[in-house]
Structures are given as C-alpha cells and as structure tokens.
Amino acid sequence: MFRYALKRIGVGVLVIITASIILFAIMKMMPGDPVRMIADPRLPEEALDRLRERWGLNKPAHIQYLSWAGNLLHGDFGTSIVAGQSVSGLLVSRLPYTLGLAGLSMLLRYLIAVPLGLIAAVRAGSAVDRGLVLGTTFLTLVPGFWLGIILMIVLAINLKLLPISGYQGPISLVLPLLTMVLPGIGGTLRVTRSEVLETVGEAYVTTAYAKGLGSKVVQVRHVLRNALIPVTVSFFLSLPWIISGSVIIENVFAWPGMGRLVWSAIQRQDYPVVQGVFIIITVLTVISNVIADVVSGFLDPRIRIEIEEAGR
Amino acid sequence: MSRSAEPLLSVKSLFVDYVTSHGRVRAVRDVSFEVNRGEVFALVGESGCGKSTTALALMRLVPQPGHVSAGHIMFQGTNLTELSERQITLVRGKQIGMIFQNPLIALNPVYSSGWQVEEAVLLDNVSRQEAWRRAFDIMGSVKIPDREERMQSYPHELSGGMRQRVMIGMMISRAPELLIADEPTTSLDVTIQAQILDLLMDLKARNNMSLLIITHDFGIVADIADRVGVMYAGSLVEQADVFSIFESPRHPYTRLLMRALPTGTKTEGRLETIKGSVPSLTEVPAGCSFNPRCPLAQDICIQERPPEREVAPGHSVRCHFSAE
Amino acid sequence: MTSFLKTAMQNKMFLVGSLIFLTVVIAAVFAAKIAPFPYDQINVLNALKPPGEGYLLGTDQYGRDIFSRLVFGSQIAIRIGVMVVAIEVTLGVALGLMAGYYGGRVDTFLSFMTDVTWALPPIVLSLAIVTALGPSLNNVVISTAIISWPGIARMVRAKTQSIKNMSYVEAARALGESDLSIMYRYILPNTLGIVIVLTTLSLPGAILSTTGLSFLGLGSQSPDPDWGVILSEGMNYIGVAPWMSIFPGIALVWTAMGFNLMGEGLRDILDPRLRT
Numbered sequence: 001m002f003r004y005a006l007k008r009i010g011v012g013v014l015v016i017i018t019a020s021i022i023l024f025a026i027m028k029m030m031p032g033d034p035v036r037m038i039a040d041p042r043l044p045e046e047a048l049d050r051l052r053e054r055w056g057l058n059k060p061a062h063i064q065y066l067s068w069a070g071n072l073l074h075g076d077f078g079t080s081i082v083a084g085q086s087v088s089g090l091l092v093s094r095l096p097y098t099l100g101l102a103g104l105s106m107l108l109r110y111l112i113a114v115p116l117g118l119i120a121a122v123r124a125g126s127a128v129d130r131g132l133v134l135g136t137t138f139l140t141l142v143p144g145f146w147l148g149i150i151l152m153i154v155l156a157i158n159l160k161l162l163p164i165s166g167y168q169g170p171i172s173l174v175l176p177l178l179t180m181v182l183p184g185i186g187g188t189l190r191v192t193r194s195e196v197l198e199t200v201g202e203a204y205v206t207t208a209y210a211k212g213l214g215s216k217v218v219q220v221r222h223v224l225r226n227a228l229i230p231v232t233v234s235f236f237l238s239l240p241w242i243i244s245g246s247v248i249i250e251n252v253f254a255w256p257g258m259g260r261l262v263w264s265a266i267q268r269q270d271y272p273v274v275q276g277v278f279i280i281i282t283v284l285t286v287i288s289n290v291i292a293d294v295v296s297g298f299l300d301p302r303i304r305i306e307i308e309e310a311g312r
Numbered sequence: 313m314s315r316s317a318e319p320l321l322s323v324k325s326l327f328v329d330y331v332t333s334h335g336r337v338r339a340v341r342d343v344s345f346e347v348n349r350g351e352v353f354a355l356v357g358e359s360g361c362g363k364s365t366t367a368l369a370l371m372r373l374v375p376q377p378g379h380v381s382a383g384h385i386m387f388q389g390t391n392l393t394e395l396s397e398r399q400i401t402l403v404r405g406k407q408i409g410m411i412f413q414n415p416l417i418a419l420n421p422v423y424s425s426g427w428q429v430e431e432a433v434l435l436d437n438v439s440r441q442e443a444w445r446r447a448f449d450i451m452g453s454v455k456i457p458d459r460e461e462r463m464q465s466y467p468h469e470l471s472g473g474m475r476q477r478v479m480i481g482m483m484i485s486r487a488p489e490l491l492i493a494d495e496p497t498t499s500l501d502v503t504i505q506a507q508i509l510d511l512l513m514d515l516k517a518r519n520n521m522s523l524l525i526i527t528h529d530f531g532i533v534a535d536i537a538d539r540v541g542v543m544y545a546g547s548l549v550e551q552a553d554v555f556s557i558f559e560s561p562r563h564p565y566t567r568l569l570m571r572a573l574p575t576g577t578k579t580e581g582r583l584e585t586i587k588g589s590v591p592s593l594t595e596v597p598a599g600c601s602f603n604p605r606c607p608l609a610q611d612i613c614i615q616e617r618p619p620e621r622e623v624a625p626g627h628s629v630r631c632h633f634s635a636e
Numbered sequence: 637m638t639s640f641l642k643t644a645m646q647n648k649m650f651l652v653g654s655l656i657f658l659t660v661v662i663a664a665v666f667a668a669k670i671a672p673f674p675y676d677q678i679n680v681l682n683a684l685k686p687p688g689e690g691y692l693l694g695t696d697q698y699g700r701d702i703f704s705r706l707v708f709g710s711q712i713a714i715r716i717g718v719m720v721v722a723i724e725v726t727l728g729v730a731l732g733l734m735a736g737y738y739g740g741r742v743d744t745f746l747s748f749m750t751d752v753t754w755a756l757p758p759i760v761l762s763l764a765i766v767t768a769l770g771p772s773l774n775n776v777v778i779s780t781a782i783i784s785w786p787g788i789a790r791m792v793r794a795k796t797q798s799i800k801n802m803s804y805v806e807a808a809r810a811l812g813e814s815d816l817s818i819m820y821r822y823i824l825p826n827t828l829g830i831v832i833v834l835t836t837l838s839l840p841g842a843i844l845s846t847t848g849l850s851f852l853g854l855g856s857q858s859p860d861p862d863w864g865v866i867l868s869e870g871m872n873y874i875g876v877a878p879w880m881s882i883f884p885g886i887a888l889v890w891t892a893m894g895f896n897l898m899g900e901g902l903r904d905i906l907d908p909r910l911r912t
Binding site for chain 2: 204210213
C-alpha cells in the first residue's frame, strides 16, 4: 500500500514537471517584451539590456525554465505588474475563496446526489427513478454561468433576497454555491445509481445472503461498500473540474477568488499573475488526481495489486 | 449410507416463475425430490434446465423478478416456503449452506478471505477472537496451506482451487446439515476438481452432512452421487439411485445422454448426439417438453404432460412410455 | 447504412435529439433567410427594447435584434461542434490505436501523456493559450478539444487490444498484411460506433465550455453573435434588459440537449448494456 502511494506520488511529480514545461513554453509565446512592460520604456536600450541580463532574460530557454522553476519552489512567483505586490501574496489572499467555494460545492453536491442516487437505484424503473435521472441530467446541460445569471435575476434582482455579487459575508456564498452545485448533481447521481444497480447483481451479494446475513448488513457491508468506491474516487477526480468551473462562475458573481484574479490579470496583461494562477491550479489538479488514485487503491485491493504488479 | 425414516429435505411440486413486463416465464415446473441424511443427491442436466434455479429456490435466493410460485420445501419438518424473511435468514448458513460455481466473482473482492469466513462465524454470536480462531481451524479443515498468510489475502490473490476452498470453508463454518454445491468444480482445472470433490466428501463424512450437488458432468455423478435427478427444461424427468441411472435409464432423454457420454456404456463407434437443441424457457413445447427431440414421441406426448410415475422402488420417470 | 438509420430512428431519444440538432443546423444554414435583421445591424433608437413590437426577442444595447443574433449564433455553434469532433476523433483514434496496437513503451508513454493532459485543468490550458496567442474562438475551441483526447483514446485502445488478438487478425498478419492495413480494415470499423457515441456526448460540454470562455471575452469577440458574447453583454444590462441574458441561454440548453439526446440514443442503439 505504501509502495503504491509512493509510486503514484512519484508519477505525480513527473507530471507536474512536464505540465509546467508545457505551460512555460506557452507563456514564452505571450506577446510583449517583459522588460519593456516592467521597466520604464523610456530607458535607453543599453539600460534595458542590462536589465535583461540581470533578470536572465537573454539566457537560453532551458536555463530560464530552471531558474523560473527554482523560484517557484521557493514560493517566489514574481511580482504583479499592475499591483506591484508579490504574486504569491495575491494568490494566498485569493486561494481561500476559491477553495472554499469549490470545496463546499463538492461536499454539497455529493451530500445531495449520492442519497438521491441510492433512492433512484432502489426504485429503479419507477417514475421516481426516471424523474430523478431526467431532471438532474437536464440540469447538467444548463450552462453554469447562465444558470448563475438567471438565479441572479430572480433571486437577487427581482426578489432582492440575496446580494448580487461580491463578498459581503457568508450570505454571498448562496448564489455561487447554487450555481456550482446544481449542474453537478446529475453526473454524480447517475454514477451512484448505476454502480449500486450493478453491484446488487453481483454474485458475492448472493453469497452474502447465502451465508445468513441480514439484508441491512448485506446492503451496507457488501453492496454500498463496493458500489461507493467509484463514487468516492470520482469525488477527487471532479475537484479539478470544479476549480476550473469556478473560474467562470467567480466572474459572474465577482467572487474574490483566483478565477476573478486571473481574468482581470488577463485583461490587463499582468502575466506574472496569470502564470501564478496557472501553476497553482495545475498543482491542485495533480494533487487531486494523485489522491484519487491512492484512495482508489486503498479502497479496492484489486487495483492495488494491479499497479504493484505493473511496477515489477 | 444411513437412512433415517424421514428425509432431510423434501421438495414437493416446486414451481419457480419469473414475472417480467413481457409475461411469466416458468423456470421450474412441478419438481419433487428428496435428500436423505448422509446422502449425496446430484441434480443433473444441461445448461438452462433449471437445476441452479431449483437450488437457489431452496434458500429463497432466486433473483428478482423470480419467485417460488407454488410447492413445499420441507426441511427437517419445517416448510421453508412459509417462513418469513427473517426466519429464512436464520436457516441460511446455519442449517443449509450453499457454494457457488465461480468463487472469483462469488467472493467479495474488498474483504480478506479470512474475514469473509469470520463474518459467517460471527453470526453464531461469538467474540471476534473466537471467530478468528474458528476461521483459522476451518481453513485447516479445508486444507489451505499457510493459513495465517492466506487468511489475510484477498480473493483475487488466491488460485481458483484456494478460492473454492475458502468458499467451502465459509459455508460449512456453522455446521449446516445440508450443503448445496452449484457446479462447484466447473470453473476449476481438472486436477483441482478431483481435490475439491475429495474435500467435499471428506467434510460430508466428518460433519455428517448431506450434499446436494448441481452439475452437468456425469463423471462427477458417477464419482460421488448416491441418488440422481435428471432435469430437462425445468422438469425432473427421471430420478433414481446412481447405479440404476447408469445401468438402466428409463427416460429417453437420460438414455440419450448416457449414449452421448464418452465414458458411457458404448465401447466403440461414434459418440451420439441428441438432435435438436434445448428449448429456451420462453418456448417450452406443450405436453412433454422433450417431445420434439424424442425418438419415442407420439401424439399423446404433444397433448399431455406426462405425470411422474414410479417404475421401480426409488426410481421414477416422467414419460408416457416409461413402462419399457 | 439505411437499415441502421431505420433502427436509429426508432429510438426515441435519438429521434428527438436529431430533430433538435436539425433545427440548429437549419438555423445555421438558412440564417440569412430566417433572421429578420443582419446580426450586426445597429439601430440605437431601438436599443434595449423588450420582446414584441417587431423584435421577437427584444434588442440589445445597440438596437440589434436578439433573435437574429441568436439565429446567426447557431452558425458558430455548429462550427464549434464540427471542429471539436474533428480534433477529438483524429487525436483520440490515432493515439488510441497506436497505444492499443503496439503496446509496450508506446502505451506507457501514452498513459503518461494522459496523466499530463489530466494535470492540465480544463480551462487553464485554454486560458494559457488565449493569453499567449490572443483571444479568438479558434484558440478556445482547439484548446478545449485537445484536452479531451484521453477519453476517446482510452476506449479505442481497449477495443484495439481486444480485437488485435482475435484469430482473423492473426491470420491477416501471418499472411503478411501491414500494420496500417490491419488497423484500417479490422480495428477501425469496430471502434467507429463507440467513437461516434463518445464524441457526440462530449459536444454539450465542449459547447458549454467554449461559450463560457467567450462569455469571459476570451473566445469570440464582439460583434460576433456568439451566444456567450451576447450573454456577457447582457450582464451589463441585467437590470433593465434581462431578455438579453435569458434567451441566449435557452438556445444553449436547446443545442446541448439535442447533442445529449443524440448521443444517449446512439449509445442505446449500439450497445444497450452501456446505458447508465
């Protein structure tokens, strides 16, 4: 188990490095001469050249990458062109808002969708089942940002129940949260439902009954324990999507998180900030994927063996 | 082979139906047989004849939308069909055990083998330690080497034979009087098959257990069965002691099956096949279900379903021409 | 092919989905005839008019007819769909085939690239490319579609692995048939079904993502009648002209639903066991 986790983390690190190289390459394509942007463009060319040298901008690409990566590892994300403060400082101040919104959304989504999925599975084929599946699937087709706008129109503008945007205390969470949770319920509900339905038909469930176990015990210890493995893993796999999704939603509601930050940074060509946000989101994504793999190995011994065997 | 006056298990006119939106499908039709104490009864037939469904029905494990629609299942004086859900749960594992064909899918992959045996033992209200100890002993009686290690292994880490031993251990752990074995060796290698059969017979003798074995393999029947029931398309067409079945089969289907055996009574010539194929349960022929393929078929075979008739002590046949 | 279409038409989901899809296609193809106004015709005097009075769905801040803009916007939606399908299919099938057929290091490398692709969060790559190369619909679509190749590749890979060990493939190889020919003649046709299903089902997500980025101003630009662009313009007038914000979303849901039903229907037809 331990070996398995280490392997996954090792691969994760490799992945981050590769992804960072790709990002770095893309960023190098960004237009504009960074020196001219940061320094006073009226300086004579030699002064700019000296600055370039000082900042290592005339070194070959791979050296630049290494020093940039090195800085990152020290927590130095550079300085915001616009705000003049350190990018890492900006990120730290915005991260809690994004993580808070994303985390709460995921929790709420699963708290609602999994029990509903169980109900749908237990009553498979019934009107309740079909209603649940159809209704929640329909919600997944609705664009999140549009849903947010509609909710904003109805609840905030017309009914004046909730604040329109920005952060004015926890109540501001409601609209963004609704917007993030509702479209996500469908997918989770369907996965839960199908996993339970499949597990119930498994031979080992019949064996459990044949042993003399009562139906409650069988349902929890044998059906749920197995069916919820993919559901749990999907929780971690969905985290990156939620974080990405919040990039758009934050801008609908002017939620002060990283999504809002990166958007305004792009508008103002504040590249250090843009790069910083990319890195953070990428790291979070890789961490989520690694956790998902480790968790799935932990919950399902078959996967553990597969991976260990593949490593030999 | 001891026989007490009353049989351990007495199945009378069992009917099992599947009710779907397309109608009712009869999987088991009017099946009656008995298993005595200390006896090995083999239920034989080709795939789809309803033998597994019959076995599942005894413990009320027929999957939805199937159910026992008529008949009695008398076990030690109690009619199992009249028990409540709670009551039949008490019978399962404790008085009747059942092992299944493919232990790879019949064992839960996320729990260790040892734990799955313990889970059964714990139903007898013992402490965790006692349960572990008993599971340990059982792993020994099913002859699993390196018990300590194997108990912590997961089913997919074990070989096919080991898995089946675990399953057997799990199901005899509470000393049931009857063990139902549904094709216990079909998914195993030939050499392992013999070992598992030996194990079953050994456990039967030691625990004074009866064995109801479901199989399509007449070799196994010849090996261990005392009495045999032959099923076709959901009905029992012949039942007798094992010698009579092999030496003097009376039902045309049984006779043809014997002739089709490579190790049957023929010592030369080609293997015979039975023309036609087994009907699906939705298209069972009227009258005697074997009539399209039967060399003796007459008009009466299409019009009337033959009753089960005793042609010799302990030997009954379901055929209009059973007299010959 | 015709018999397939006949069975396909009997599946209600596919039927409804195709009809919806058809409406969008018709709107796109005949946009000039259906739309009462050109999508960029400005008429400031009639700005921010509610639905009615000659403007079916109202006007925006420049007096442009919302209905016309939506109709022309369907062209953009179709364009997104076509591009996404082309990219996903090409990448997914090619890479999946190679990984499944050759196995070994090719396969390991591919699974590593899958991990890397997964590591790049969906929107981030688009943002990165847009930041580097400038905002445009093409950039956004390509970057969104590129990320989705692992899903298709994985399926194709699995299918390839199961088919390549079949006896008729071994026979072909023994007879000296080239790898490419084998892939083209035996493996490819068998993957077609699942590829079509997966691609169709990925379209709603792709359209929602790219429109979302246009909404942020990073994809299509004004005055293009991209539904996301219209929505983002509507945000500024949300209090006084909510119709600018309502109708484009309906168009989006309508289109997404069409693709979703088509995809689910196809999945049902091709293999009912895959149904969730």
